[in-house]
Amino acid sequence: MCKQYIIPIYSIITGIVITLITGLFPNVFLLGVNYWGYFLPWLRRIVYPGSPLEVLWIYLIVDVIIWSVLVYLTLLSVEEEEIRKTKRPVRRVIAKK
Numbered sequence: 001m002c003k004q005y006i007i008p009i010y011s012i013i014t015g016i017v018i019t020l021i022t023g024l025f026p027n028v029f030l031l032g033v034n035y036w037g038y039f040l041p042w043l044r045r046i047v048y049p050g051s052p053l054e055v056l057w058i059y060l061i062v063d064v065i066i067w068s069v070l071v072y073l074t075l076l077s078v079e080e081e082e083i084r085k086t087k088r089p090v091r092r093v094i095a096k097k
Helices: 003-022 057-086
Strands: 026-030 033-036 043-046 053-055
Touching (some): 003 057
Antiparallel strands (some): 033 043, 043 053
């Protein structure tokens, strides 16, 4: 696999995983409706016995995009910092006689 595609692939996979993990935590409770997911609540359930969970697909996709972009920017900054550390010029000290 080309090295240039590793960071985008990792960021998309990590964005999907983070989005699915945030679906485990309740977000908002509004008058008989429970929501799950962060930044956008993408999973909801009407509060009555036997009600199914409803996936809000647009919010789910936008949430994956948000998390993927955040992870992508983080990975790029870490990579830039590693490159900057390795390419620092060596300071040579000239001994005085």
